[in-house]
Amino acid sequence: MLLHTVFTAAGALPSGFSLVITPLPVLCALLICVLAARVGGWLAARRAAKVSAVEALGDVAVEPKKLGWFRLSLGVLLVPAGLAVAIVLPIVLPGESAIDGAASSALVMVIAVGLLGPKLFGGVARLLSRRPGDVTRFLAIANSRARARRLSAATTPLIMGVTMASAQLFSGTTLAATAHDQAADGVIADHVVTSDSAGISPGLAEELRKVPGVRAVGPIARTSTILTWPDGDSTQYRVSTAQGVDPAAVPDTMNLDVRRGDLSDLTGSTVALSRLVAGTVGVDVGDRVDVHLGDGTVKKAKVVAVYENGLGFGDVTLPHDVVLEHTTDHLDEWLMVNSDREADLSAALKAYPTVSVRDAGAVTAAPTDDASDSGMSLAFNAVLLGYLAIAVVNTLVMATISRRREFALLRLVGTRTSQVRSMMRKEAGIIVLCAVVVGTIAALPSLIGMSYAIRHSVFPSIPPLMYLGIVSAAAAIAWPAVMLPTRLALRPPAVEAIAQPE
Structure with a gap:
């Protein structure tokens, strides 16, 4: 029920879509859980059944110092594989496949972290041991190194959470920042005429052209289109934001950063596509693509140009008259005006009380077409991150609670209770530090690859406050899970606690 509400709010499901509950999914989930528990129990008991009793007791007292050769080798090999995926795929793959390919490197790096968890955790502890500190810091680092396997079992899910949250959130911020920059930098016009109502009458553009000092007026109409193209035996489709422009006014009003072709040819049954969409559809200048317009009309349009600034202005650019003809309101959204300083536009706008003249900053980025997909992705990731948080806790x-005899022994040899708590605070700090550092490093190749695929820059947009939120969430999960059991384990007198079984 909760997910149904979330998906409906995100636009992934229609508001009238009813939820039908049947016992079959519950039975399937129960079967999968039982099967997973049986397989997990078999894997856990497999080695315990093979080793001798003496060796088993030794493993309980002291952790094995080395990882298995297969686990270690596979983990080491996955690190360069993840880097290669993040670097090579954005260069080789076209369109949005480059973004998806770079995003997949985060999963590869997470698997590598899972395999190499004890080594990574022990490495962080060794680095921290080089800086001198008090006795509680020494004990915390010594415990972290000695219990690297056990602590990494909790740290690894936390690292996965940091990596996945970073990849998910910062890919969205990179897209948003790129769209904003393209819209802000791509406007050449001196003024933008906007409306407080549904839109602007197309006749106003002609009136403004008659104003002395006005050099060019570029009307902009927006709509949504559906591009379809064959893919093997099936047909693929993509919903894209489209704009209708006057090709004669484009050079003086907006810069789409055309890479191939010429926007002056944008007349009749033609279309210009952004680089990402052209690569996704698999077309280039001179090819044809089926464009479903706002009223359902299908045009087999010829691609006359491929441009870069699709996130800022829309992935599909059509002739202005074509968009107006196939929309319901037949209105423009903006008028971009290039004029001299002496040009007085107020007289021409007196008959239009809902219309105003603003500076170029009034142009906003084109609305995203995958809002529902982003909402679903965030919802699924929230569920997964919640599961990881439960595993960590x-x-x-x-x-922590199993170490009550260790805490009792420390108190019996002279360590104060406050020092034991201080030691555990530092251990919790090491866990959070390891999760944040390793999780961030694991997410960076994916973010760099996605940033290059989106805007040909290796610097993703990472808002400091959002990153601080991820760090705070990691600390909020790990810190109480260590400190609250520590307080419980320290409640019994040391003599009683050391006599209790593990």
Whole structure:
């Protein structure tokens, strides 16, 4: 029910879409859970059943120092594989496939982190041990190195959460920042005429052209289109924001950063596409693509240009008269005006009380076409991150509460209770530090690759406050899961606690 509400709010499901609950999904989920539990139990008991009793007791007392050769080798090999995916795919693959390819490197890096968790956690502890500190810091680092496997079992899901949250959130901020920059930098016009109502009458553009000092007026109409293209035995489609422009006014009013072709040919059954969409559809200048217009009309349009600034102005650019003809209101959204300083536009606008003249900053980026997909992705990631948080809390609580005899021994040899708490605070800090550092490093190749695919820049947009929120969330999960069990484990007197079984 909760996910149905979230998907409806995100636009992924229609508001009238009813939810039907049947027992079949519940039974399937129950079967999968039982099967996963049986397989997990078999894997956990497989080695325990093979080793001798003496060796098993030794493993309980002291963790094995080395990882298995297969696990270690696979983890080491996946690191360059993830880097290669993040670097090569954005260069080789066309269109949005480059973004998806770069995003997949985050998954590869997360798997590598899972395999190499104890090594990574122990490495962070060794680096911290080089800086001198008090006795509680020494004990925290020594414990972290000695219990690298157990603590990495909790740290690894936390690292996965940091990596996935960073990849998800910062890819969205990179898209938004790119769209804003393209819209802001692509406007050449001196003024933008906007309306407080549904739109602007197309006749106003002709009136403004008659004003002395006005050099060019470029009307902009917006709509949504559906591009369809064959893909093997099936037909693919993509919903895209489209704009209708006057090709004669484009050079003096807006810069779409044309890479191939010429926008002056944008007349009749023609279309210009952004680089990302052209690569996704698999067309170039001179090819034809089926464009479904706002009223359902299908045009087999010839591609006359491929441009870069699709996120800022729209992925599809059509002739202005074609867009107006096939929309319901037949209105423009903006008028971009290039004029001299002496040009007085107020007289021409007196008959239009809802219309005003603003500066170039009034142009906003084209609305995104995948809002529902982003909402679904965030919802699914929230569920997954919630599961990871539960795994982290459970593992840390069990690992901490099982150390009550260790805490008792420390108190019996002279360590104060406050020092034990200080030691555990520093261990919690090491866990959070390792999760944030390693998780950020694991996410960076994916973000760099996506940023290059989106805007040919290796610098993704990472808002500091959003990153601080991820760090705070990691600390909010790990810190109480360590400190609350520590307080519980320290409640019994040391003599009683050391006599209790593990």
